[in-house]
Amino acid sequence: MSQDVFMRRARELAERGRYTAAPNPLVGAVVVRDGGIIGEGWHARAGREHAEVVALDAAGSAARGAELFVTLEPCNHQGKTPPCTDAVLRAGIGRVVAGHLDPNPKMRGRSMELLREAGVAVEVLDDGSFARQNEQFLHLMTTGRPFVHLKLASSLDGRISASGGESKWITGEAARRRAHELRAEAGAVLVGAGTARFDDPLLTPRDLPEAAPPVLRVVLDPHLTLSPQSRLVETVGADPVLVFSGEDADAATGRCCAGAAWRS
Numbered sequence: 001m002s003q004d005v006f007m008r009r010a011r012e013l014a015e016r017g018r019y020t021a022a023p024n025p026l027v028g029a030v031v032v033r034d035g036g037i038i039g040e041g042w043h044a045r046a047g048r049e050h051a052e053v054v055a056l057d058a059a060g061s062a063a064r065g066a067e068l069f070v071t072l073e074p075c076n077h078q079g080k081t082p083p084c085t086d087a088v089l090r091a092g093i094g095r096v097v098a099g100h101l102d103p104n105p106k107m108r109g110r111s112m113e114l115l116r117e118a119g120v121a122v123e124v125l126d127d128g129s130f131a132r133q134n135e136q137f138l139h140l141m142t143t144g145r146p147f148v149h150l151k152l153a154s155s156l157d158g159r160i161s162a163s164g165g166e167s168k169w170i171t172g173e174a175a176r177r178r179a180h181e182l183r184a185e186a187g188a189v190l191v192g193a194g195t196a197r198f199d200d201p202l203l204t205p206r207d208l209p210e211a212a213p214p215v216l217r218v219v220l221d222p223h224l225t226l227s228p229q230s231r232l233v234e235t236v237g238a239d240p241v242l243v244f245s246g247e248d249a250d251a252a253t254g255r256c257c258a259g260a261a262w263r264s
């Protein structure tokens with residue numbers, strides 16, 4: 001089997017963290033010996049084992065002299081988990097192929113250099129598909145700002161709703177499913193007060209093949225018009241709601257949206 005096949009498999013494994021890994025990157029890894037995969041891993045969530053460590057553990061002592069294919073440059077520092085470069089060296093891996101370098105200031109190629117100096121053969125593919133898979137993490141690391149998806153459904157004449165504010169689905173089934181996927185991988189879903197009032201939306205990720213973690217639902221509501229009878233407030237026990245109000249908003253109104261966090 002070729003290197004491409006192993007890297008494709010690593011990228012597939014990384015996808016399994018799509019709804020849970022943030023703010024960490026998506027990472028997948030495979031350990032290969034004599035042309036066959038002997039260990040696989042992916043990063044599920046912050047604080048849990050990194051993909052390389054899961055794959056190396058699965059390979060066990062057979063990892064000595066084997067190759068490691070990983071979508072992102074391994075880490076070299078003690079964070080919530082120990083450095084992956086240590087685990088790679090301890091396992092006796094002979095060659096490491098990484099999909100792209102980690103822009104985290106602690107890495108930026110330093111891990112690959114460290115491995116090379118320790119006698120491991122290293123290669124960075126820099127194939128755009130690996131960076132694209134991690135575009136949200138790369139954006140956060142390089143700008144310090146969150147990655148924002150603007151999602152809007154537009155009619156052929158460029159409108160987003162009827163003139164009276166009444167809402168009708170503009171998009172079809174496939175686009176709505178994609179919108180739910182985007183909600184599932186987001187840290188927060190944000191709308192204005194008008195949308196909350198006219199549409200009475202839920203803003204949850206739903207009807208996906210796998211369960212999505214709860215998402216923070218945010219309403220920009222300068223005059224605190226969000227109704228306590230709205231579906232957002234009524235479902236606050238399942239998925240949290242954060243309301244941003246203006247400074248002159250009525251505190252008593254804010255408190256009546258029981259359960260919704262409230263910031264002015």
Ligand SMILES: NC(=O)C1=CN([C@@H]2O[C@H](COP(=O)(O)OP(=O)(O)OC[C@H]3O[C@@H](n4cnc5c(N)ncnc54)[C@H](OP(=O)(O)O)[C@@H]3O)[C@@H](O)[C@H]2O)C=CC1
Nearest residue numbers: 151152153154160161165167192193194195198199220222
């Ligand atoms: N087709 C689509 O994809 C979508 C369509 N819609 C449709 O849009 C319509 C609602 O639109 P509309 O009411 O115009 O807009 P919004 O939903 O944005 O609501 C406007 C309100 O939100 C406040 N607000 C909005 N942005 C900010 C901000 N950045 N900071 C502080 N306050 C903010 C406004 O404050 P202020 O009063 O100070 O101006 C105003 O009170 C509905 O009919 C809905 O169906 C909504 C979402 C998606």
Ligand SMILES: Nc1c(N[C@@H]2O[C@H](COP(=O)(O)O)[C@@H](O)[C@H]2O)[nH]c(=O)[nH]c1=O
Nearest residue numbers: 153169170171176179199201202203204
């Ligand atoms: N009209 C429209 C959208 N509208 C958005 O979806 C919200 C309703 O979400 P929910 O109550 O969770 O189903 C609504 O308030 C608005 O933000 N989305 C789309 O994908 N296609 C559409 O045609």
